[in-house]
Amino acid sequence: MHRFDLVTPGSIDDCLRALKGRGPDVKVLAGGTDLIAQLKVGMLKVATVVDLSGVADLRVLEGDAQRGFRIGAAVTARTLERDAKLRAALPSLSESGALVGSIQIRNLATLGGNICNAAPSADMAPPLVALDAEAVIAGAAGRRKVPMASFFKGVRQTVLAPDELLVEFVVPATGPRSGGAYLRHTPRRELDIAVVGVASQVSLKDGVCAKARIALAAVAPIPVRATAAERALEGQPLTPQAIARAADLALEAAKPISDQRGSAEYRRHLVRVLTRRTLTIALERATA
């Protein structure tokens, strides 16, 4: 293990004081399932680690489908998987939490950690983007909100400054006739990383799609919205034909690479299949 000093703040303000004036030589530690692994294999070297496990405010989880949710950055993947209200109101986010790692990983891994690690394949990113969630970021000058669609800047790069802390996510109310789903493709069910992931969220009004959001993982340096597909659905009845056309249009947002997990061609195929499937499930949930 790379050697470092450990700071253990008890509040968000303590944490900001520990980060003040520091640069990339300091990292905050939430679940550790990415950070500790990266420090162990030498992928990352830091002088100081700020452990968030004593900051209870980062584990807030409140809200419902009518009011929307506040979800603390240190809420675990296992909580996303199992919290009954979250599962019912935000199934796509819950599904993404359930797919990460194994139970012993999900009890550690956090929503904020998955987002700040900013892997192109991060499972929890597409649901947050498709839900129009905002990240609440605390810094020396106060708090700012950043829409999740503009949070990521590149592979492992986000809008966060080194002296800022991601505090929580605000997920707006989805409305009464709304449904969402997240699916990913992996060769193994457990402990694998998405070849492609797709989250869809649809809201219905008067028999047509009032709002559609489709977000893709692992087909670009950052999670991306399939805006052409969204526009093609809005104002239309969600027929199988409309969904199939949206699945084709989702390809316009995908700029996949070929790597050890899959070829670019295979990823384009998966974008089409998973977009169709998630839209179909989202529609079922919106009408249930």
Place this chain on the structure above:
Amino acid sequence: MAKQVLSFTVNGEPVEALVQPYMTLLDALREDLGLTGPKEGCGTGDCGACSVHLDGKLVASCLVLAHQARGRSVTTIEGLARGKTLTPVQDAFVRRGVAQCGFCIPGVLMSAAALLAENPKPSEEDIRYAIAGNLCRCTGYTKMIEAISEAAGAKG
């Protein structure tokens, strides 16, 4: 980068140890406290051999810093039995000869114990899901599932 005092509860006993800030919980348990039941397999959270309970929740102790356990309660395989009396799931593992090389077994038993604490009557699918984070390179999964299933029956 000096060692710091860590106070926590291990297998029901209050414990103090002087631990480096960068030491993992797994290393503190094994090297400072002599609890060698939890094993280091991969060291990066993939294999489950280091599984312990932290405040009752199953975690990979190779990815937890020892100091993150301050003030909290850790249970290792050594703390599962009550005195010399094995839990039904440990007993079923022994009688059915589940262990082959045995390296993964402490982790598997911690996963099984976490499952049975939450769900006393798991289906076979529940059991498979609960131990999916534990790799057995001897591939002895079938007997594990049978033993956990039997122990669940015995508890009821």
